[in-house]
Amino acid sequence: MTECPFCDGQGIVCKARIVKLNLTIYICDECDTIWLDRKDIKETNCNRFEDFMEQNGLLPLWIELTNIQREC
Numbered sequence: 548m549t550e551c552p553f554c555d556g557q558g559i560v561c562k563a564r565i566v567k568l569n570l571t572i573y574i575c576d577e578c579d580t581i582w583l584d585r586k587d588i589k590e591t592n593c594n595r596f597e598d599f600m601e602q603n604g605l606l607p608l609w610i611e612l613t614n615i616q617r618e619c
């Protein structure tokens with residue numbers, strides 16, 4: 548499992564699919580920080596789930612995510 552760099556071991560980065568965007572993201576289950584690249588889960592290149600979803604015209608809700616996996 549991948550730990551979120553912001554959550555001191557409290558957050559796990561999950562792989563998830565946004566069907567409406569046909570996109571796979573990586574999201575922390577604690578702080579809702581997201582990354583678009585599995586190889587690049589760092590503090591410097593993250594997005595906020597809320598901002599990202601709004602930029603794409605979607606509501607920032609976990610129900611928009613499918614196929615959520617903790618193993619990624």
Ligand SMILES: [Zn+2]
Nearest residue numbers: 551558575578
């Ligand atoms: Zn986190």
